[in-house]
Amino acid sequence: MPDGENRKAERTRRGILLKAVDLASVEGLGGLSIGRLADALSMSKSGLFAHFGSKEVLQLAIVEAAREVFVRTVLAATDGVEAGLPRLCRLSSAWLAYVEDGLFRGGCFFAAVASEMDDRPGRVRDRIVELTRDWIEALEKEAAAALLAGQLGEGSDPAQIAFEIHAFLQEANWAFQLHGNASAFRLAARAIRRRIESEATPAGLALAAVEFASFGDVP
Amino acid sequence: MPDGENRKAERTRRGILLKAVDLASVEGLGGLSIGRLADALSMSKSGLFAHFGSKEVLQLAIVEAAREVFVRTVLAATDGVEAGLPRLCRLSSAWLAYVEDGLFRGGCFFAAVASEMDDRPGRVRDRIVELTRDWIEALEKEAAAALLAGQLGEGSDPAQIAFEIHAFLQEANWAFQLHGNASAFRLAARAIRRRIESEATPAGLALAAVEFASFGDVP
Numbered sequence: 001m002p003d004g005e006n007r008k009a010e011r012t013r014r015g016i017l018l019k020a021v022d023l024a025s026v027e028g029l030g031g032l033s034i035g036r037l038a039d040a041l042s043m044s045k046s047g048l049f050a051h052f053g054s055k056e057v058l059q060l061a062i063v064e065a066a067r068e069v070f071v072r073t074v075l076a077a078t079d080g081v082e083a084g085l086p087r088l089c090r091l092s093s094a095w096l097a098y099v100e101d102g103l104f105r106g107g108c109f110f111a112a113v114a115s116e117m118d119d120r121p122g123r124v125r126d127r128i129v130e131l132t133r134d135w136i137e138a139l140e141k142e143a144a145a146a147l148l149a150g151q152l153g154e155g156s157d158p159a160q161i162a163f164e165i166h167a168f169l170q171e172a173n174w175a176f177q178l179h180g181n182a183s184a185f186r187l188a189a190r191a192i193r194r195r196i197e198s199e200a201t202p203a204g205l206a207l208a209a210v211e212f213a214s215f216g217d218v219p
Numbered sequence: 220m221p222d223g224e225n226r227k228a229e230r231t232r233r234g235i236l237l238k239a240v241d242l243a244s245v246e247g248l249g250g251l252s253i254g255r256l257a258d259a260l261s262m263s264k265s266g267l268f269a270h271f272g273s274k275e276v277l278q279l280a281i282v283e284a285a286r287e288v289f290v291r292t293v294l295a296a297t298d299g300v301e302a303g304l305p306r307l308c309r310l311s312s313a314w315l316a317y318v319e320d321g322l323f324r325g326g327c328f329f330a331a332v333a334s335e336m337d338d339r340p341g342r343v344r345d346r347i348v349e350l351t352r353d354w355i356e357a358l359e360k361e362a363a364a365a366l367l368a369g370q371l372g373e374g375s376d377p378a379q380i381a382f383e384i385h386a387f388l389q390e391a392n393w394a395f396q397l398h399g400n401a402s403a404f405r406l407a408a409r410a411i412r413r414r415i416e417s418e419a420t421p422a423g424l425a426l427a428a429v430e431f432a433s434f435g436d437v438p
Contacts, residue, residue: 026338028247031249031250106337112334114334115325115330115333115334115335115396116247118396118397119396128397129397129398163390163394163406163410164387164406164410167386167387167390168383168386170389171383174333174389177337177338178334178347178348179348187378187379187383190379191379191383198417
């Protein structure tokens with residue numbers, strides 16, 4: 001194919017996948033066959049089949065599309081932000097904004113599909129496990145950098161901090177999706193700020209102060 | 220029917236429902252039709268239909284069966300335990316044990332079905348919303364009792380504490396189900412203990428000490 005047609009095909013593919021991520025955030029990934037997606041997008045099944053070939057290839061492509069959105073909206077928010085506590089706070093606030101802004105109807109794509117896929121061995125599950133691990137490790141890496149830079153006190157445990165912050169983020173998404181509880185974002189922001197402040201050194205607190213200011217109405 | 224037959228029918232019904240809760244903890248609730256359950260239990264579809272009549276009635280009965288297990292294994296663990304911090308700790312440790320013991324293959328039933336059902340309006344979703352709210356309110360009630368009894372310092376916010384403890388519990392279940400991370404239970408126990416200790420009064424700490432002792436290897 002000439003370049004122009006290649007680019008056009010790629011744009012079409014991306015457009016399909018973004019709608020598929022949105023649909024999967026609501027309905028889950030397991031039921032998202034090529035036929036179901038064709039119905040939902042009012043496209044021909046054969047057209048979608050030409051793009052993806054099988055249900056597993058489609059599901060894997062949806063997971064990668066969700067990852068790209070995550071990288072663009074959450075990880076990219078730390079560009080130019082200092083490593084350690086400032087970046088740990090920025091990752092947290094960017095994640096809360098990503099869910100609160102309703103980018104996908106069902107909230108966080110990975111939270112929506114994790115409990116569905118955790119009992120279904122295969123390449124799709126493996127990739128979800130890998131990406132969700134990467135995300136927790138990204139939080140832990142910043143906590144470890146904060147410890148190394150003297151922003152957190154010496155007794156701090158980066159794995160423990162990452163576990164707790166990740167718990168608060170997922171809880172906010174869960175409470176918002178299931179209970180429609182919009183105050184969950186404020187509760188999560190407050191919990192994260194409180195948790196970081198409980199072990200930060202004065203130098204760490206000073207550095208993170210700019211991030212905390214945009215972080216919720218913690219007294 | 221004579222009493223003996225009534226009791227036998229009731230036992231059969233309960234046996235079916237416990238297996239259905241287990242299956243739903245793995246496969247989700249949406250796909251659990253009378254036909255699918257009949258396959259999984261090697262029973263006749265007409266026999267199951269006689270017990271439940273419709274998919275919605277079956278799903279609601281499964282939710283109630285899961286609730287009964289929850290009451291029996293988690294809420295009942297607080298019998299004879301003092302209100303406030305001791306009972307808050309006991310609810311937390313009983314919940315962690317309930318998931319760690321692998322009572323259902325897919326972990327906590329409500330965690331397994333919440334993200335699946337949160338976008339599906341109807342009686343099943345409404346009941347899940349109600350029961351998960353009740354559980355968070357049970358945690359908040361004990362935090363409020365602790366505050367009233369002077370076990371928590373005056374600035375403590377029961378809703379904030381319930382949000383955080385519930386987040387740690389769900390995170391342990393999530394990390395164990397998806398990542399097979401058994402250390403998540405220890406991380407959660409440590410987080411909960413640390414959170415309670417951060418706002419407990421000396422009197423509260425003394426009261427909760429017995430519970431903390433069985434709570435994980437927090438230094």
